[in-house]
Amino acid sequence: MKKLLSRLDGLGRFAENAALIILLGGMIILAVGQIILREVFATGFIWVDPLIKLMVLWLAMVGSVAACRDDRHIRIDALSHILPDGLVKITRIVVDIFAALVCGVIAWHTYRYLQLEIEFDDRLLIDVPAWWVHVIVPVAFLLASYRFFVLVARQIITWAVGQEPEKTE
């Protein structure tokens, strides 16, 4: 079981990295390519700029899922330096459950929107079904919700066993 979970974690991390590399690399190549086309050949593709913008959306979504795994989301975190350790552990569990629930709610409602897009057959770029691109939003929030629950589970296990579970850095 433990082995399976750690393999799943490794696989997830690999998928995130691969997606981030492809998106960032693709953005650089497209943007620089467009400049060369414009300056040297006085031409260009109209779909490149909207595509880059959609890639930024994807980067944002995949990046924030990765931020959940690395526990690097921006938090105000004003009290954890002042409160006693035991209390901080409890509050961290509470706020992470809250985050998991919120992400779940967003995932559900963005999925409902996606269904409408499929129904009305919305299109973007050069006749691509809009939902192929927009599907990343509910998927990312669903994964984020899952990641926050995993964070909570980890903290509870740490607390119960009294030691850090193996880090999968």
Place this chain on the structure above:
Amino acid sequence: MMLVSVILILLAVLGAPLFAIIATSAMLGYQRGEIDLMNMMLEILGIADLTFLSAIPLFTFAGYLLSESEAPKRLVRLTGAMLGWMPGGLAIVCIAACAFFTAFTGASGVTIIALGAILYPALKHDGYPDKFNLGLVTSSGSLGLLFAPSLPLILYGVVAEVSIDKLFLAGILPGLVMLVMLSGWSLWVNRANRRPVGSFSFKELGRALREAIWELPLPIVVLGGIYSGFLAVSEAAAITALYVLIVEVFIMREIKLTDLPQIIRSSMVLVGGILIILGVSMASTNYMIDAGVPEMLFGVVAGLVSSQVTFLVLLLIFLLILGAILDIFSAIVLVVPLMLPIAAGYEVDPVHLGIVFLAAMQLGYLTPPVGLNLFIASYRFEKPIMHVYSATFPFLLILMLSVILITFWPELSLWLVPEE
């Protein structure tokens, strides 16, 4: 209603991810306004409607690459060769190098880690007192925020729909004022030990220049490209990212190909964390704008103050408090859309507002309870947080003076900006 807000604020200060708090408040607003929650999707998709936003991931990636390479060392050497002959030279080298590096790497604390590690021991070696060094390195870590192409400047331009080229020009003089005031202070404190790093030598300058030959074209490409109108900000960012990638990985070979995935990941985690807040903030601010919140706020403020000067005083106090609680990126996306119409009511130029906003927010890096620089320095140099704070305090006061100057002297920001 009141109770819900209190719970949300409590969750926020207890450390709930900020995007979850903002999303919740947006969705509660939707529910009250009987708007289908499905509309969250439209707002989040709005990320893909913002012009120039791609500059943020691209510049962040380039900045992370630079800080992982030996470029910080070369930068310190070059600055030393150029400015080290001055009395109190090393302190000035520290300020100048940090400002330059922060401008190019965004304001995410990497400056303290990348440059502080070189400069802190060097300052000590040159006989500067430890407390001064700690304060100097910590406060220099966010210096340069006002210089192009820093990420907060770009983000403000994107969110406020203000020309980023103009913001880049507007930041130059206020940024220089900060540098000069900090340098002046450093010289004054160390008047007993004003020793130069060494005498000026063309030979050393030549060597330092040759060593940095591959990085030297960067500022020229970025700033020249943008100001000549040849490149949009996002295009300059793409060229920078590609150029830095080729130089550090294939020409200088200081970053191994196998290290790239981790560098990409860390930089994009930062970007994801910022952009998701941007997405949900658009939901909450658009709701508030539709509900007439800016007009309401303006009504309240107009009842309190009538002149532009008193408004600026109020603004500054508000920003200093905001900066102590929120990080600069969240503050921009959350507050700027609501603040713009109010500032317009007092005829504050949106470009000037941006510079004031960022300058004031920069102080937030150095103020408890959430000053990022304090924690990074405390962690990096293994000093208790209170010790870092008291070491930084005099620098904070000097910077505060410069922020007051920048706020009430709009010409400083607007002098270099061409009129429409």
